Amino acid sequence: ATDYPAFSYCYNYQGPDGNDPKGTWYLPSKQELLDLYSAKDDVESVITANNGTAFKAGIYLSATEYNYNSTNFWYVNLRTGTTSNSSKTLSNNVRCVRGK
Numbered sequence: 001a002t003d004y005p006a007f008s009y010c011y012n013y014q015g016p017d018g019n020d021p022k023g024t025w026y027l028p029s030k031q032e033l034l035d036l037y038s039a040k041d042d043v044e045s046v047i048t049a050n051n052g053t054a055f056k057a058g059i060y061l062s063a064t065e066y067n068y069n070s071t072n073f074w075y076v077n078l079r080t081g082t083t084s085n086s087s088k089t090l091s092n093n094v095r096c097v098r099g100k
Helices: 005-012 030-038 040-049
Strands: 059-065 072-077 083-087
Touching (some): 005 059, 030 059, 030 072
Antiparallel strands (some): 072 083
């Protein structure tokens, strides 16, 4: 987690109200972000109806390492559904998801 702070960020995130137990949110995989993209209109309406924030940014980092360079991770553009890779810095956008 120290070399990829997005993992710690999501683990420590406690939801929009700050009441969720630590460890119930996590950094989604590339496939989970692609699944989110395919249902983003429905998902976003539920998120905003429950006081969460809409998908303001287009590009979100995933927990999936880029196959050819382990210092990079996949990201998904939630505006277009395209994927590429980026370095593992928290200056990129992170969208944590909550496990059941």
